[in-house]
Amino acid sequence: MKATIAELPKYVDKEVKLGAWIANKRSSGKIAFLQLRDGSGFVQGVIVKSDVEEEVFQTAKTVTQESSVYVTGTVQKDERSPFGYELLVTNVELIHTSTDYPITPKEHGTEFLMDNRHLWLRSKRQHAVMKVRNEIIRATYEFFNENGFVKVDPPILTGSAPEGTTELFATKYFDEDAYLSQSGQLYMEAAAMALGKVFSFGPTFRAEKSKTRRHLIEFWMIEPEMAFVEFEENLEVQEQYVSYVVQSVLKNCQLELKTLGRDISKLEKITAPFPRISYDDAITFLHEKGFDDIEWGDDFGSPHETAIAESFDKPVFITHYPTKIKPFYMQPHPEREDVVLCADLIAPEGYGEIIGGSERIHDMDLLYKRVEEHQLDPETYKWYLELREYGSVPHSGFGLGLERTVAWITGVEHVRETIPFPRLLNRLYP
Ligand code: 4AD
Ligand code: MG
Secondary structure (H helix, E strand, C coil), rough: CCCHHHHHHHEEEEEEEEEEEEEEECCCCEEEEEEECCCCCCCEEEHHHHHHHHHHHHHHCCCCCCCCEEEEEEECCCCCCCCEEEEEEEEEEEECCCCCCCCCCCCCCCHHHHCCCCHHCHHHHHHHHHHHHHHHHHHHHHHHHHHHCCCCCCCCEECCCCCCCCCCCCCCCCCEEEEEECHHHHHHHHHHHHHHHHEEEEEEEEECCCCCCCCEEEEEEEEEECCCCHHHHHHHHHHHHHHHHHHHHHHHHHHHHHHHCCCCCHHCCCCCCCEEEEHHHHHHHHHCCCCCCCCCCCCCCHHHHHHCCCCCCCCCECCCCCCCCCCCCEEECCCCCCCEEEEEECCCCCCCCEEEEEEECCHHHHHHHHHHHCCCCCCCCCHHHHHHCCCCCCEEEEEHHHHHHHHCCCCCCCCCCCCCCCCCEEEEEC
């Protein structure tokens, strides 16, 4: 019976055949242990010399790291292994011999591992991170589909710049200038006027000269947008969504979280509602904590975000930022011109901002004024402004950065390990 490692629990005491790679190996004169991986998981294969043909034991003893094999054996329960099962091997057939695999069980530097990212992905830790990433994506689709949202795909080649013009990747679109999308939001607003509640999931690009553990040049964003939804309701959707994702990972990725050494008790606390603190109060709080470098009107840097997040064991919304440090499309506070109806969601444990969201301006005249104030070309935004001309409604939305969310949930230090092939300031390879 052919099986995958993930299916082995169904075949206890039965004989199965697996296609696998040799992740690692240890042997003595009488017994060999093969660490097998097949993509679906990792399992230990045990080969006892006296129980198999001489040739099979020789193959097991000499097989090199990352060689591919077919392995036949009997599935056994094994309480000592994190997986809970092992394979008592009866046969090993070599498919392909791997020579001098560069990533050995010893320690390697990060740049070396990043140069070998196409191979590094095979390692147990990276495998676990990718599985958690997949679970977050799966739970995202599930959450939004169950709550009446329609998935809409905004374009990647665009003529507009929702988040400011300084971080755009310009390209030629035949004779015109175009940009790689830095956010699908403006298109999602159009989609919300057609479909009510929508969400997108796609790549976004920021030509940011930032070299921090939170910044990628190319990252994936989930952008929901909702018609007839106002500021506070938007926050409720966000806390429900983020809790749902964390609880799904806890339920479906126990082994991966264990592999990553994640402190699960911290994730178990992530349930809605989340605390809220206004920008004004956050400034006061930071002054009390001794941050003299920040004044009302400044944007927060990561030390500020981390200090605020440390007072809570759940993600925290920082609400009502100054108008002048936020994009042109945000709805002003009804009683205050100087702040907008927006919130950033800051993850615990120093992972920083994972969501940026707001209520959008739905008044045509005000939006037109803001386009001009931000020195944007009204011609380029003509279609976006028109959304306010035909049955304009209050509406809100947000963008969740997938890689920062994966970093937080897996507990990995740097976003470069949360995406298969990271695009960084100094890296377009592999
Ligand atoms: O706060 P941002 O820039 O918001 C927007 O783009 C809105 N238009 C979203 C919306 O309302 N539809 O980005 C949203 C999130 C951030 O909170 C962060 O998680 C992530 O995207 N993000 C990045 N992740 C990795 N590398 C970068 N350079 C990122 N820039 C933003
Ligand atoms: Mg932001």
